[in-house]
Amino acid sequence: MSTKTTPEKSILQSLQQHDNGKYMFPLYFLYAEEMDSGKQVITLSSNEKYNTSHFETSPFYKQISPLTY
Amino acid sequence: MDWIHHCGYPCQIFYFNDIVNFSKTNLFDTPGGPMVFFVRNQYDWLIEKTEISNANFSLFFERRELLNFFFEKINSEEGCHVINFTNNYNGNKLIQLNLASKVGMKIPRTAIITDKTALSEMFDQGQEVVTKSLHKGLVMKDKQRIILNYTSVILAHKTPETFFPSLVQERIDKAYEIRTFYLQGKCYSAAILSQVSEETEVDFRKYNSSRPNRIIPYQLPEIVEQQIDELMQALNLSSGSIDLIKSRDGDFVFLEVNPHGHFGFVSSHCNYYLEKEIANHLIYEYQNHS
Numbered sequence: 001m002s003t004k005t006t007p008e009k010s011i012l013q014s015l016q017q018h019d020n021g022k023y024m025f026p027l028y029f030l031y032a033e034e035m036d037s038g039k040q041v042i043t044l045s046s047n048e049k050y051n052t053s054h055f056e057t058s059p060f061y062k063q064i065s066p067l068t069y
Numbered sequence: 070m071d072w073i074h075h076c077g078y079p080c081q082i083f084y085f086n087d088i089v090n091f092s093k094t095n096l097f098d099t100p101g102g103p104m105v106f107f108v109r110n111q112y113d114w115l116i117e118k119t120e121i122s123n124a125n126f127s128l129f130f131e132r133r134e135l136l137n138f139f140f141e142k143i144n145s146e147e148g149c150h151v152i153n154f155t156n157n158y159n160g161n162k163l164i165q166l167n168l169a170s171k172v173g174m175k176i177p178r179t180a181i182i183t184d185k186t187a188l189s190e191m192f193d194q195g196q197e198v199v200t201k202s203l204h205k206g207l208v209m210k211d212k213q214r215i216i217l218n219y220t221s222v223i224l225a226h227k228t229p230e231t232f233f234p235s236l237v238q239e240r241i242d243k244a245y246e247i248r249t250f251y252l253q254g255k256c257y258s259a260a261i262l263s264q265v266s267e268e269t270e271v272d273f274r275k276y277n278s279s280r281p282n283r284i285i286p287y288q289l290p291e292i293v294e295q296q297i298d299e300l301m302q303a304l305n306l307s308s309g310s311i312d313l314i315k316s317r318d319g320d321f322v323f324l325e326v327n328p329h330g331h332f333g334f335v336s337s338h339c340n341y342y343l344e345k346e347i348a349n350h351l352i353y354e355y356q357n358h359s
Contacts, residue, residue, distance in 0.1 A: 012216055023229035027200040027237070030228075031221030 072348035078355065152252070152308040152347065162203055162236070162325050165304065172299040174323040177238040184231045188223065197240035198223045241322050247287055247313040250332040250343055251301050253350055256294045257343060259335045260287040260315070286339035289313075293321045301326070308347075310335075 012034040015025055073080040166176050180191045192198050201220040222240060246261040262283045289297075297311055300323075310331050312324040336343035 015216075018229040018232075023232050026202065026233045027223060027228070027235035028202050028218050028221065031200070032216050032218040034216045 070348075072345050073351060076348060076352055078352055080351070152350065160205075160328050165300075165326050166323070168303045169296075169300050169323040172296045172303065174293075174296045174300065175320045176323050177241055179236070179238045181234050182237055183234050185228050188228065188237065191237070192239060198237050199240045200235055200237050203236050241314050242317045244315045244317050247289070247315060247321070248335055249289065249297065249311040249313060250308070250335045250341075251297055251306075251311055252308045252343070252346055254298055255346075256289055256297055257332075257335060257339070257341045257346075258287040258289050259284050259339050284334065284338040286341070289321065304328075 012032060015029045015032065017023075070080050163179075163181075166179055170176050178192070180187070182188060182191065188198060199220050200223050202218060223237065243263070246263050247258055248261060249256050249258040251257075262285075293313075301307075301309060304326065306326065306328055308328075310327040310329075312327070314322040314324060316322055332343045332347075335341060
């Protein structure tokens, strides 16, 4: 676990580097993503319309109204 | 916590920093208050910008040992009631998959491999294969950046000849994802319509903030809820968040349990008021077992 990097190389690039098949981490490290710490914004609602008719006809669709609580 | 206070009962929430502060002077004392609800067990590795150090791994294990001790301690204290109690056993994804299969749940074809050849030997030609962490996954951050991993489809051109033992699974053709919060025998489920966006179709946590997935209340078939109950009892978990897939073939496929149950988005999207359910559960336990 002594991966040395140049100052220009990012941490993620260091984790993902493999030359001639030599690679020391699990496969999932290869697909890790680096982003700004402040970029993870989760939007909880949207006004966009979705076509969910295929889903809402499912017998497992649960009709719940806030008024039931 | 507000609900517990509202009902007139004391309660404490512990984050890692609280545990460290508490342990400074009271390591072997009772952590105060008759109820404890541990919310998150975060493993945030603070890393240097240019070098991956063995020290980070040592810190990780040091931290884990302290948490294990604290969990065991509060769990054995009279008057302390802990939900989402986790340990090295029930948080292990392979143990979870093994037990899920034993209780009759469908699971994806799963293997641990160390080389590229095994991929073609284990899976049919053309079968897409995903990889993910055995543990919670990679979360590293410094002040500017955060590194996260997701469940990802394995790309042949990106795959080295050999690698560290890695968890791989067949990719299930999803109709939608289901997240179920389990609390003491009850299932509260939400369907996540993650297939509407390319970004989220493999792993919905790769949020598409401009077009977020629709999340709606969902009722699992009774047989699946019974299997979840059996699984959680086998894992000795009173609560947790279960990831399932409804396949296009109509199967309910178990993926994993997160013992630290993230219930917030299931509760808010589906109006389940899980905060109140959890408060009621803790109060019931306190009244009947203290």
